[in-house]
Amino acid sequence: MLLSGDPQSRFSALAIAYAYAAIILSFLGGLWWGLAARTDSPPRWLWFASVAPSLIALVTAWPWMVGLRWPGPSLVVLGISLIAALLVDRSLVRAGIAPPGWMALRIPPVARSWRPDDAGRRALTVCRVTRRNLGFVVRLGYE
Incomplete structure (x- = not known):
């Protein structure tokens, strides 16, 4: 769809990629929330980190909602966020919170x-x- 040359098909493919990335990022936040909830005294930053992915997904949808250029820049933000999420995961493992x-x-x-x-x-x-x-x-x- 991306390589078809058809602008509508390309936009649809990018929108699907955006939705998938936003769902995955939000899911990671949910996982972190669950890990925090099962820990006796989780670090305070973990609660904020758990909510951030869903907020990032919401904020990156804003340009689409108001008719600005989309989804290219939003995909970049989501991609960087997914890579940065690995740092949170590594911190959770080092702290003994993640299995x-x-x-x-x-x-x-x-x-x-x-x-x-x-x-x-x-x-x-x-x-x-x-x-x-x-x-x-x-x-x-x-x-």
């Missing part, structure tokens, strides 16, 4: 190593979260 393996779920499961398989082809080994860590198994990619 072990949290970062393995947050960082895209990219190749941990390339190794030859039995047939001599290159095989991709990806992040694996064990049941022991989080109560379920996540296996993405191929081996």
Whole structure:
């Protein structure tokens, strides 16, 4: 849709990308709120960090609501926010608020190593979260 050359299709694709990014960012805030709520005495900054993603999503929708240039700049803000969210996640892990393996779920499961398989082809080994860590198994990619 983005490469079709049709302005309406391009706008629709960007709007879908915006909505998806805004939902994911808001979901992360909800996760942080849940982690704060289950902690006996969470750091005060965590409550603010938990609300910020939804507010960022709302503010980035404002240009669209009033007819300004959209969604390009809003997508940039959401993209930067999603990357910055990793810093909050890392802080939660370091403080012992997030469970072990949290970062393995947050960082895209990219190749941990390339190794030859039995047939001599290159095989991709990806992040694996064990049941022991989080109560379920996540296996993405191929081996």
